[in-house]
Amino acid sequence: MKIAIVSACSAGIASTYMAAESLELAAKKKGHTVYAETQGTIGIENAISLKDAQLADIVIIARDIKIQGMERFKGRKIIEVGVAEAIRKADLIIERAEKEVIGK
Numbered sequence: 706m707k708i709a710i711v712s713a714c715s716a717g718i719a720s721t722y723m724a725a726e727s728l729e730l731a732a733k734k735k736g737h738t739v740y741a742e743t744q745g746t747i748g749i750e751n752a753i754s755l756k757d758a759q760l761a762d763i764v765i766i767a768r769d770i771k772i773q774g775m776e777r778f779k780g781r782k783i784i785e786v787g788v789a790e791a792i793r794k795a796d797l798i799i800e801r802a803e804k805e806v807i808g809k
Contacts, residue, residue, distance in 0.1 A: 706737045706806055708799075709753050709761035709778065713744035714769045714788045721745045724767040724791035731795035735803070744773055753777065762806045765798060767791035782806065 710732075712725035721743045729741045740761065742753045758764070758777035766772055766785045782805050786798055 706762045706803065707760055708732050708737050708739050708802060709758055709764045709781070710739060710741040710767065711744065711753065711764070711772050712742070712767040712788065712791065713772055716746065718745060720769075720788045720792065724788045727792050727795035728765055728767060728798060731799045732802075735799060737799070749773065763802045765791075765802060 710725055710728045712721050712728070714720040714724070725741045725743050729739045732739045740753045740757045741751060743750045752774075755777050758781065761778070761781055763782045763784065764778045766783060767788050767790070768785065769788050784798065784802055784805065791798060
């Protein structure tokens, strides 16, 4: 399964990266392909291209603020969670994504 992850918090510092990393590690542990982007005070890092966005089976948005470029994900299944939840419950969020896409 291909998963796009976008993470952004109001400070755009540690929590943004921690959320993206937690979700990415949980997804890779289950064998999924991951595209992970962070948005914060220093801008967008590891931007997910339109092509990769449209190849994603599901998009996980871990945010406490508005995400830039949401139009890239038009037509994709989207799960939205808070940054703190993504950090603490990454495995459960990936399981939820699997259920949405695969129906496990």
